[in-house]
Amino acid sequence: MDLIEVLRNFTLCRRRFQTNMAEKELGGSHESSGLIAKNNILEAKEALKSEQDEVSQSRNSQYQQDLKSVLVTSVLNLEKLDVDLYRGTHHWVPRTQRLFGGQIVGQALVAAAKSVSDSLYAHSLHCYFVRAGDPKVPVLYQVDRTRDGRSFTVRSVKAIQHGQPILICQASFQTLQPSPLQHQFPMPVVPPPEDLLTVEELIHHYLSKPDLAEEAKKGLKKLLANEVPIEIKPVNPAHFYRLGPEQPRRLFWGRARGHIGEGNMKLHCCVAAYVSDYALLGTALLPYPEYRAKFAASLDHSMWFHSTFRSDEWMLYECESPWAGSSRGLVQGRMWRRDGVLAASCSQEGVLRVKPVTEPSKL
Numbered sequence: 066m067d068l069i070e071v072l073r074n075f076t077l078c079r080r081r082f083q084t085n086m087a088e089k090e091l092g093g094s095h096e097s098s099g100l101i102a103k104n105n106i107l108e109a110k111e112a113l114k115s116e117q118d119e120v121s122q123s124r125n126s127q128y129q130q131d132l133k134s135v136l137v138t139s140v141l142n143l144e145k146l147d148v149d150l151y152r153g154t155h156h157w158v159p160r161t162q163r164l165f166g167g168q169i170v171g172q173a174l175v176a177a178a179k180s181v182s183d184s185l186y187a188h189s190l191h192c193y194f195v196r197a198g199d200p201k202v203p204v205l206y207q208v209d210r211t212r213d214g215r216s217f218t219v220r221s222v223k224a225i226q227h228g229q230p231i232l233i234c235q236a237s238f239q240t241l242q243p244s245p246l247q248h249q250f251p252m253p254v255v256p257p258p259e260d261l262l263t264v265e266e267l268i269h270h271y272l273s274k275p276d277l278a279e280e281a282k283k284g285l286k287k288l289l290a291n292e293v294p295i296e297i298k299p300v301n302p303a304h305f306y307r308l309g310p311e312q313p314r315r316l317f318w319g320r321a322r323g324h325i326g327e328g329n330m331k332l333h334c335c336v337a338a339y340v341s342d343y344a345l346l347g348t349a350l351l352p353y354p355e356y357r358a359k360f361a362a363s364l365d366h367s368m369w370f371h372s373t374f375r376s377d378e379w380m381l382y383e384c385e386s387p388w389a390g391s392s393r394g395l396v397q398g399r400m401w402r403r404d405g406v407l408a409a410s411c412s413q414e415g416v417l418r419v420k421p422v423t424e425p426s427k428l
């Protein structure tokens with residue numbers, strides 16, 4: 066959501082600049098200035114493509130996939146304090162200075178998974194974010210062994226800070242079972258991740274533009290300094306160049322930064338739970354370029370795991386928002402393995418309080 070806002074601000078500044086220039090050159094003809102803006106978009110698209118090889122060769126070695134993912138070594142590596150009681154620490158904290166919802170959900174699922182047998186697989190979770198997480202202190206996770214059944218096992222997890230719950234979560238696990246009933250939607254047809262730029266590569270590209278407003282530059286540099294442990298490749302970066310409203314739908318390839326390895330399916334589900342809250346709620350804002358979020362936070366989050374997958378390999382995240390109203394937005398996500406298998410689905414409602422965009426940038 067942050068990136069989109071920065072890029073939209075950048076686009077507004079850039080468009081304003083281009084239109085002014087075009088109007089000067091063409092004596093104020095809006096039709097012709099529109100054409101020039103269009104050509105500029107095409108040029109930008111071509112430049113993005115031609116920079117791709119160069120940039121991908123010079124990728125920072127910290128992002129190479131042979132390093133162990135910090136999600137595994139730190140974020141999801143909970144400290145055991147007592148039976149069914151764990152402590153989790155933070156890695157990346159969003160600009161809002163409240164804990165990232167995906168981190169709390171991922172850690173809650175880790176805590177739940179520790180109390181179930183290795184033969185069980187996570188198949189769903191349902192959470193409410195009841196208070197903002199405080200990044201200054203760790204989070205405690207208290208697990209209640211709600212029920213152990215023959216097929217399904219349910220755990221309730223309370224995430225606690227300052228003696229109060231910040232998240233309540235129910236997670237359910239199942240033994241592997243065959244099923245004659247098997248169907249799924251087809252995966253959307255999109256370019257493969259190899260043909261797309263990462264968010265960092267895109268930002269570097271935008272930063273190299275001579276006409277970039279100082280404020281936008283500052284915002285983009287702040288985003289670059291973020292140590293988000295997820296690698297993201299937006300499917301349609303040119304989408305960010307548009308001024309008009311977008312459909313409330315976006316797609317990106319995502320994976321954990323670093324290596325996790327095969328084998329521990331529960332761990333991959335915890336990582337996917339972490340990733341699933343990233344850039345999801347912002348989908349509900351896409352039709353409203355005239356508004357910016359003054360308060361946005363996820364209220365609840367549900368997730369269903371459908372098949373095995375590797376969270377350190379590219380998965381397509383398809384996010385859409387079928388509804389917004391009452392200062393809330395409903396968003397739904399589907400995570401696709403690149404071979405077309407539906408790996409996981411999620412749903413979330415978030416509170417969205419907005420204000421009109423009056424300035425091109427307030428970064």
Ligand SMILES: CC(C)(COP(=O)(O)OP(=O)(O)OC[C@H]1O[C@@H](n2cnc3c(N)ncnc32)[C@H](O)[C@@H]1OP(=O)(O)O)[C@@H](O)C(=O)NCCC(=O)NCCSC(=O)CCCCC(=O)O
Pocket residue numbers: 066067159163164165166167194195196197198342343344345346347361362363364416418
């Ligand atoms: C705040 C939550 C959602 C509940 O709100 P509420 O019941 O209103 O709690 P209060 O404590 O009474 O108020 C909090 C705050 O909001 C102001 N408020 C309340 N109602 C209104 C209103 N109708 N109009 C305007 N303002 C209102 C109220 O005055 C308080 O303001 P303050 O005094 O300035 O604080 C609460 O349930 C909550 O915080 N839950 C946790 C949500 C959360 O943390 N979710 C996870 C994080 S979000 C996330 O991770 C997404 C990140 C995405 C990153 C990315 O994609 O880039």
